[in-house]
Structure formats: C-alpha cells, structure tokens
Amino acid sequence: LYSEDKHMRISNVVIKTLKIDSSVEELYCPVCYETFKAPVILSCSHSVCKERLQQFWRIKKTQECPSIPKERDQTKRRLSGTEEPACVVCFTSQKHMNHTVRPIREAVSSYKVRQYHGFDCLLSLFLNWLSTLQSCEIHTLYHTNTVCTKPTKPLQIKQQFEMLHQFLRDEEDATITALREEEEQKKQMMKEKLEEMKRHISALSHTIKDTEEMMKRGSGKLPQATAEQRPDELSHQCLNKSYDGHQVRSCHPPITKPFLADCFLPSAPVILDPNTAHPWHILSADLTSVRGSWNCLPLPDNPERFDIYPCVLGSEGFNSGTHCWDMEVNECPYWCLGITTASNQRKGFVFFRTGVWSVQYGLFEAAGFPVEQRLERVRVDLDYDRGTVSFSDTVTNTHIHTLTTTFTDTVFPFFCCYGTFPLRILPFNSL
Secondary structure: OOOOHHHHHHHHHHHHHOOOHHHHHHOOOOOOOOOOEEOOOOOOOOOOOOOOOOHHHHHHOOOOOOOHHHHHHHHHHEEEOOHHHHHHHHHHHHHHHOOOEEEEHHHHHHHHHHHHHHHHHHHHHHHHHHHHHHHHHHHHHHHHHHHOOOOHHHHHHHHHHHHHHHOOOOOOOOHHHHHHHHHHHHHHHHHHHHHHHHHHHHHHHHHHHHHHHHHHOOOOOOOOOOOOOOHHHHOOHHHHHOOOEEOOOOOOOOOHHHHHHHHOOOOOOOOOOOHHOOEEEEEOOOOOEEEOOOOOOOOOOOOOOOOOOOOOEEOOEEEOOEEEEEEEEOOOOOEEEEEOOOOOOOOOOOOHHHEEEEEEEOOHHHHHOOOOOOEEEEEEEOOOOEEEEEEEEOOOOOOEEEEOOOOOOOEEEEEEOOOOEEEEEHHHHHH
C-alpha cells in the first residue's frame, strides 16, 4: 500500500518533468543530448560537454566542432509525418514542394511534446488510480479499526442473554402466582355460590313441604314465602354458574306449570335458557325477561352461549305442532324476535347468515324483516308442520309479516335486544 507521502513525491517528480519546454533544450549538449556536464564554448560559439568533445576529437583525430558535421549532414533528414528519408531533390525540385523537411532537433522537440502529452494522460490515470487506492486504504483502515479490531465481547453477550433469561423466569413466576390467586378466588366464589344454592334449595323444599301439607288439609290459603325463600330473588349469576364442569340450568325444583301458575312463579309459554345468554345480558329471576348491561358478566364460555350477538334462546325446542308467545317490546329501542335451528352456530358473526326466521326493529338488515314503526307487543305464531312463522301486532291486531320454509331440524325461540331496556315474555293469561 502507498502512503500519502509517497503519492506526493511521485506527483512532484512528474510535475517537474512536465515543465520541460523548448527553452530547456539550450541546457542540453548537441552531441549526447543530455544536460551539460562541464561545458566548454568553442570558437564557433557552440557549447559541448568537455568529455564528449575530447572523445569526439580522439575519434576524428582532428580538432573541429562536433556540431559542424551535423549541419553539413542536413540532407540526412526525414520527411515530416513519415519515416521516409528526405533526398537532396526535396530541397530544390518543384515536384517535391509538398514535402515538408525539418531539422532533426526540431523534429525531436515535436516528438517530445507528443510524448509529454501522452505521458500527461498516463499521469492523470495514474493519479486517479492512486486516489482510488488511497480511498480504499482509508476505508480499509477505518473498517479494521472500528469493526475488525473491535472485540466481540462474548462476556457482554452472555450477560445480556442471562438478563433475558432472568426476565423470563420473573414473568413465569408472576404469571404462576397470579393464576394461583385467581384459582383460589374462583374456588372461594364457587364455594360461596354453592352454599347459597343449598340454602335456597332447602328453603324451597320446606315451602313445598308446607304447601303440600296445607293442600292435604284442604286449606285454600297457601303459605307466604319469605324474602329469603322467594325464588325470584335468585341472582342471574346463580342460574348461570357451573360447578365441576356441569352447567347449572336453574335452581328451581321440577314443579309443574299449573302449580307455578297458582304459586309464586308466573306461567309463560317460553322460558329463557340462561346457558345461552350473552354475557352482557341480565335475565330476570323467573327467566321471562332479558335486558342488556354495560358490564360483561363472568359467565362460563360454554359451547351453546352467544359470544358476539346479544341473544338468548328459549329453554324448550319445537319439532312439531303449533306454538305461540307474546313479547312486550315497547321499552326496548333495538330488538329482534323469531326462531332459529338448534344446529345454528352461535359463536362469531355467522348466526344470522342461515337458519333464522325473524323480524327486527332498528337493527341491521340481516337481522330479519324490518318493522317500520315502534310497537308495544308482538306475537309470534309458529306452525312447524306447515313451515310458517307469522308475526303480528296484538295491540292493533295487525299482521306484520309471515315467513315460510320447510323445517327439518328442531327450532328454538330466540330473542335479541340492545340497551338496558328489557324484552318481556308475557304470561299465558295474556294470550
């Protein structure tokens, strides 16, 4: 590799060489064509190197000027621009007027200028090459000093990985601790709910026992349930909680509808299924009304539960016969009523794509046939065998819409409401 000092020395020598011009020729000996060495001036005014002059006199054996024979030998010229020798006729004949004849010294000077010009081009290329080489040296030196010679620091890399491992271990410990705390909280909550359910079951059992005894005695007055005994005080969470992986459908004992109609539960043609209710829905204790909530309830994500659309199904499916139920909708600003197949997908956004026959108010088009005006009550008439679902306004006794199809699967009533205002299933006596 060349250093910058070497570049400067080479450049200075070349530049000095390029400064030679025709005036410098006076410093050259006409015999050896080199710079004068101990020059002497002859009587003919010619200057010659002393050593060359003595050598010339020894060879010629006569003391004469070495330049004079050269001037006599003017015929030993060459035509300008060619390598052909110039003859004597070239100086006198008219036919040779186009021949240009010049002295050798002048021709040599011209060729020197050409050589210097070519050398100038070579020098320019050489300097460019040196500049490129110097730039490469600088980049190589920088790369060597900053990258190649920089230690890889294996200890630092090892420390960084150790810090990452420690971070992951801390996160693992924190996550495990949080999961254990959550597990304990859920166990305690399930324990409390189980105790609450046991108390309600015990209270209902005593009430049923007392009622049966009074009926046997023929008394027409039934015992009044206390606040602790009333089933309508059961919370919605109690009706929807799971225990040991089994879903709890209802805390009510298996009591017949006529008995419920005469006792403290209102009788309705459809009872809501809390296991299908969206976590934003709150069901009434008697499972005949549903309303929205701004808080998502901590309910189990069982397969039959809705997770996108705020819907809930009836607890009983139909696969034959005719069925009818009335809904109170005047308080709810956005609602949807109808039936759906048991196999319809309730997870995600695909529920309304198929297997749904419904009417809707204030919702999107896919939710069902649009109702244009606000209603108070809507009746749903299902004729499974004929494959018809009819909707009507029970207040004005006006038909709204009828949907026809061929049912091949069990169907369930479904209800959809947005907002905190309820949808109510009216009891049997309103039909």
